[in-house]
Amino acid sequence: MASDTLKATLVADKSFVIAEVDKRIYGSFIEHLGRAVYGGIYEPGHPEANAAGFRGDVQALVQALNVPIIRYPGGNFVSAYNWEDGVGPLELRPKRLELAWRTVEPNEVGTNEFMDWAKEVGSEVMMAVNLGTRGVDAARNLLEYCNHPGVTYWSDLRRKHGVEQPHRIKTWCLGNEMDGPWQIGQKTAVEYGRLAYETGKAMRLIDPEIELVSCGSSSSAMPTFPEWEAVTLDHTYDVADYVSLHQYYGNRDNDSANFLARTMDMEHFIKTVTSTCDYIKAKKRSKKTMYLSFDEWNVWYHSNDADSRLEPWSVGPPQLEDHYNFEDALLVGSMLITFLRHADRVKIACLAQLVNVIAPIMTEAGGAAWKQTIFYPYQHASAYGRGISLQPIVNSPKYDAQDYTDVPYLDSALVYNEESEELTIFAVNRHLEEGLQLTCDVRGFEGYRLIEHIVLHHEDLKAINTARDEQVKPRQASGTVCKDGFVETLLSKASWNVIRLGRTNSSNC
Structure with missing residues (x-):
């Protein structure tokens, strides 16, 4: 991996609870x-x-x-x-x-x-x-x-x-x-x-x-x-x-x-x-949350x-x-x-x-x-995305757009399903020209393994699907590894990613 590749990090921990989804x-x-x-x-x-x-x-x-x-x-x-x-x-x-x-x-x-x-x-x-x-x-x-x-x-x-x-x-x-x-x-x-x-x-x-x-x-x-x-x-x-x-x-x-x-x-x-x-x-001195x-x-x-x-x-x-x-x-x-x-x-x-x-x-x-x-x-x-929403701790490079400043290239959310013992990392790489090297610290999920990494990506941002030609559809990503409590992957430029971890017989993390 080239030294100038964009890099982002994410920390996932069971204690960083937002709420039940x-x-x-x-x-x-x-x-x-x-x-x-x-x-x-x-x-x-x-x-x-x-x-x-x-x-x-x-x-x-x-x-x-x-x-x-x-x-x-x-x-x-x-x-x-x-x-x-x-x-x-x-x-x-x-x-x-x-x-x-x-x-x-x-x-x-x-x-x-x-x-x-x-x-x-x-x-x-x-x-x-x-x-x-x-x-x-x-x-x-x-x-x-x-x-x-x-x-x-x-x-x-x-x-x-x-x-x-x-x-x-x-x-x-x-x-x-x-x-x-x-x-x-x-x-x-x-x-x-x-x-x-x-x-x-x-x-x-x-x-x-x-x-x-x-x-x-x-x-x-x-x-x-x-x-x-x-x-x-x-x-x-x-x-x-x-x-x-x-x-x-x-x-x-x-x-x-x-x-x-x-x-x-x-x-x-x-x-x-x-x-x-x-x-x-x-104002109403209410105990109810809207x-x-x-x-x-x-x-x-x-x-x-x-x-x-x-x-x-x-x-x-x-x-x-x-x-x-x-x-x-x-x-x-x-x-x-x-x-x-x-x-x-x-x-x-x-x-x-x-x-x-x-x-x-x-x-x-x-x-x-x-x-x-x-x-x-x-x-x-x-x-x-069903379970407990966890707050991801993210460090990502950012960019300025026409209407917004300090936009993180990495947009992400975490969902932990206690019943199935799975952790899902949802991630969008907003960068239109470069991949994003992502390191996820999942040491709080000891014994979890990589189930799959689903990616939705197309070289043409304007590509569409029709009844007879499905140009944009998900595929399994290659090269994602889970080892010693860390997930390492390269998020393709302009991509939607679903990285699933759980207690399976897949590669150890």
């Missing part, structure tokens, strides 16, 4: 938007469709991601949605103008169909209620319909619709992005705070076991951030369990070094919201221009269909790493979205389903 940080999102539902998870007549019209090939890919929770049905869609339109006999369901995305909603898929599908793929549902055009009554009725056992109007209506047992949905969003001028029924912070509190209060009277998510700012760039959080939480703190965060990043100016540093902004966003929550906690639900996050910028040319008022048009490249996968990996390093406060996170719409899974009408580049870091984190 809530598996729901690997959640996702399905909105009635574009081809997420119609032409995505649901396509009657497709060769892989089941009797209910849901695609088996899509289901298999969702199951491969092991998604623990899925937010539904929106998103901007929910702010003008009448949930009653989506239950009962299909032939009686109305078609509606959908104002958020200017499409027609046929209501072929509604609450019960989606709950059945979520059960099939092994996911819980995070249900959102409409606090744009509606309020307390619609929310409490939906909760009664979904969660109450029976002998009331709405719960008996569910049973009449063929669903004998309650859905028992645990987690509920009190509206969506209510600070946004694009939102149907936009609210001021005080208007939203009062409505969300009264709605949550009524919902808890029906089912005291539910969890509630109060709407935070639509992004950290909103002019009202973080005042929105301070004002709304002043109302909702006692009734809510989480406050939401939404954030998307793009690379329109094609500055890859700056793009890969965007998680510096995400770190600041999380810390600012956490501080605001703790301010309200102190947790964070990062229930919309992803890369999103490729599809915006194409969407502007779509004709309105069709069913399931191809909206927000970003075709992700390799560098997008790197940033998605770093965003997942950021959640792990904040596992003490970030308890839910939903990659937006799951199928076709800014998604890891894409489909062709009547044809194949396939994996986008971002599928892989999401899959790896979901598979190997």
Whole structure:
């Protein structure tokens, strides 16, 4: 190894505990938007469709991601949605103008169909209620319909619709992005705070076991951030369990070094919201800690221009269909790493979205389903990022980007699974031109051995996957060694890495 090779070190120790990782940080999102539902998870007549019209090939890919929770049905869609339109006999369901995305909603898929599908793929549902055009009554009725056992109007209506047992949905969003001028029924912070509190209060009277998510700012760039959080939480703190965060990043100016540093902004966003929550906690003399639900996050910028040319008022048009490249996968990996390093406060996170719409899974009408580049870091984190998040002690060279200074080339997180006795090192090398020689001190994990080193790398940052050509896919790295309590490896330039250690029969460490 040349003496001028970039070098980084990392120390892993069982005592450097951040928190238990809530598996729901690997959640996702399905909105009635574009081809997420119609032409995505649901396509009657497709060769892989089941009797209910849901695609088996899509289901298999969702199951491969092991998604623990899925937010539904929106998103901007929910702010003008009448949930009653989506239950009962299909032939009686109305078609509606959908104002958020200017499409027609046929209501072929509604609450019960989606709950059945979520059960099939092994996911819980995070249900959102409409606090744009509606309020307390619609929310409490939906909760009664979904969660109450029976002998009331709405719960008996569910049973009449063929669903004998309650859905028992645990987690509920009190509206969506209510600070946004694009939102149907936009609210001021005080208007939203009062409505969300009264709605949550009524919902808890029906089912005291539910969890509630109060709407935070639509992004950290909103002019009202973080005042929105301070004002709304002043109302909702006692009734809510989480406050939401939404954030998307793009690379329109094609500055890859700056793009890969965007998680510096995400770190600041999380810390600012956490501080605001703790301010309200102190103000109220509360013993309760408010947790964070990062229930919309992803890369999103490729599809915006194409969407502007779509004709309105069709069913399931191809909206927000970003075709992700390799560098997008790197940033998605770093965003997942950021959640792990904040596992003490970030308890839910939903990659937006799951199928076709800014998604890891894409489909062709009547044809194949396939994996986008971002599928892989999401899959790896979901598979190997469950356990205890440990604080890595990192020494890494840094760089300055257009919008950020002192950006570490090494972005990393550690997860220790006590049950399986495995340690996973997640690492992104942000350097676009050079490999990074990494030395990991794992002496605190005596007797652990190298299981594997998975790497996602491509020489072309703009490489994409298609239904017939998967250019970007993981492979096993060579040359990684574990000896005398140290892991030595070379992280390829611009790469996502998963280094797994455990008590196996592999090479000794």
